[in-house]
Amino acid sequence: MDQVEIFKALSNKTRLQILNWLKEPEKNFPEQSDGFANGICVGQIQQKAGLTQSTVSEYLSVLQRAGLVSSVRKGQWTYYKRNEETFEILSRMIQSDI
Amino acid sequence: MDQVEIFKALSNKTRLQILNWLKEPEKNFPEQSDGFANGICVGQIQQKAGLTQSTVSEYLSVLQRAGLVSSVRKGQWTYYKRNEETFEILSRMIQSDI
DNA sequence: AAGTTATATCGGTTTTTCCCGATATGCCAA
DNA sequence: TTGGCATATCGGGAAAAACCGATATAACTT
Numbered sequence: 198m199d200q201v202e203i204f205k206a207l208s209n210k211t212r213l214q215i216l217n218w219l220k221e222p223e224k225n226f227p228e229q230s231d232g233f234a235n236g237i238c239v240g241q242i243q244q245k246a247g248l249t250q251s252t253v254s255e256y257l258s259v260l261q262r263a264g265l266v267s268s269v270r271k272g273q274w275t276y277y278k279r280n281e282e283t284f285e286i287l288s289r290m291i292q293s294d295i
Numbered sequence: 296m297d298q299v300e301i302f303k304a305l306s307n308k309t310r311l312q313i314l315n316w317l318k319e320p321e322k323n324f325p326e327q328s329d330g331f332a333n334g335i336c337v338g339q340i341q342q343k344a345g346l347t348q349s350t351v352s353e354y355l356s357v358l359q360r361a362g363l364v365s366s367v368r369k370g371q372w373t374y375y376k377r378n379e380e381t382f383e384i385l386s387r388m389i390q391s392d393i
Numbered sequence: 394a395a396g397t398t399a400t401a402t403c404g405g406t407t408t409t410t411c412c413c414g415a416t417a418t419g420c421c422a423a
Numbered sequence: 424t425t426g427g428c429a430t431a432t433c434g435g436g437a438a439a440a441a442c443c444g445a446t447a448t449a450a451c452t453t
Contacts, residue, residue: 204305
């Protein structure tokens with residue numbers, strides 16, 4: 198739980214948007230046809246973000262290293278979803294630690 | 296209340312330390328002889344941070360632009376203190392917005 | 394007015410971040 | 424096993440951040 202790493206991950210407009218989109222996958226990624234239980238795959242996120250595939254892939258691993266999302270590989274797809282526990286811890290950390 | 300600006304301000308170890316020191320001014324800045332009501336002056340913070348005066352001054356204005364601290368000028372000193380309201384808003388923002 | 398002290402700002406070097414295109418890897422299908 | 428698709432990684436150019444030393448400003452002192 199590296200504070201600086203978390204705040205760096207959150208210091209980017211696109212990454213904040215991605216996290217926000219992942220709060221309501223059904224609403225924000227209606228194109229995804231294979232359910233939402235695993236999360237959302239990189240391609241869907243990339244399309245919505247309007248940045249290149251490499252950039253979005255990199256952004257997602259920044260978020261993952263910070264513990265803000267988790268990923269599952271299924272076949273050729275990697276699905277990302279929010280890790281709500283980290284947000285709760287972070288919120289409490291701001292109230293008590295920082 | 297610019298989210299990215301706040302998170303950038305928090306993305307630095309020294310700045311996080313400064314915010315933490317300012318939680319308990321009496322404990323962390325016992326050298327300050329003129330009371331704590333106004334906050335802590337730049338020189339005290341600089342000494343504790345071990346960075347140059349210009350760097351610490353710059354850091355404090357980064358924190359101020361993000362709304363995390365406020366400052367008062369008194370004579371030749373500028374006193375900084377935490378702006379607790381921003382931390383509360385931030386904590387809630389993480390629970391609901393982000 | 395001239396000197397001293399506290400802070401802010403300016404100009405610069407080094408490191409980090411942003412974002413890209415190209416390439417590698419992993420998985421599936423024919 | 425060849426080809427295609429999804430994702431990851433690599434190398435790099437441009438912009439921003441992390442510092443610094445030098446200088447400016449502002450206020451106080453004598």
